[in-house]
Amino acid sequence: MLLTKNILMSLGISTLLLAFSSGCSSKNINIIGKNRVEITKNKGVKEGNFLKIMAELENNDNDETEGFVYQIEWYDKNGFIKDATPWKAITIHKNQKIQVIEMTNIPDIVDYKIIISVPNK
Numbered sequence: 001m002l003l004t005k006n007i008l009m010s011l012g013i014s015t016l017l018l019a020f021s022s023g024c025s026s027k028n029i030n031i032i033g034k035n036r037v038e039i040t041k042n043k044g045v046k047e048g049n050f051l052k053i054m055a056e057l058e059n060n061d062n063d064e065t066e067g068f069v070y071q072i073e074w075y076d077k078n079g080f081i082k083d084a085t086p087w088k089a090i091t092i093h094k095n096q097k098i099q100v101i102e103m104t105n106i107p108d109i110v111d112y113k114i115i116i117s118v119p120n121k
Contacts, residue, residue: 028042028044028111028112029116031116036118037092039056039114040056040057040097042054042114044112051074051110052102052103053072053101053102054100054101055101055114056097056100057092057097057116059095064094067089067090067119068089068117068118069116070088070115071086072085072112073112074112075109075111075112076108076109077108
């Protein structure tokens with residue numbers, strides 16, 4: 001149990017360090033590792049006081065199935081992170097698109113960031 005906790009803590013710290021050092025093509029997207037998964041569409045909409053995001057992820061590689069994890073960070077009007085989803089694993093087969101829909105459970109969230117971590121091959 002302690003070993004698992006330490007591994008998860010190390011992964012989390014490494015991911016955060018990589019997230020801050022990696023470039024991203026949009027202010028709401030951060031891809032860690034090789035850019036083999038692409039977010040082709042993403043938008044946030046308000047449902048009452050809650051923010052809901054919808055994103056389309058695509059594996060445009062003709063040869064490989066891609067496995068990765070993603071997380072959504074939720075930000076308040078001052079730009080402070082208020083919450084984050086747990087890391088979720090996804091597999092996208094070659095030339096496949098999938099849709100991800102997430103909604104915050106904290107009122108008055110105004111922004112988000114999609115973080116994708118793709119393992120190196």
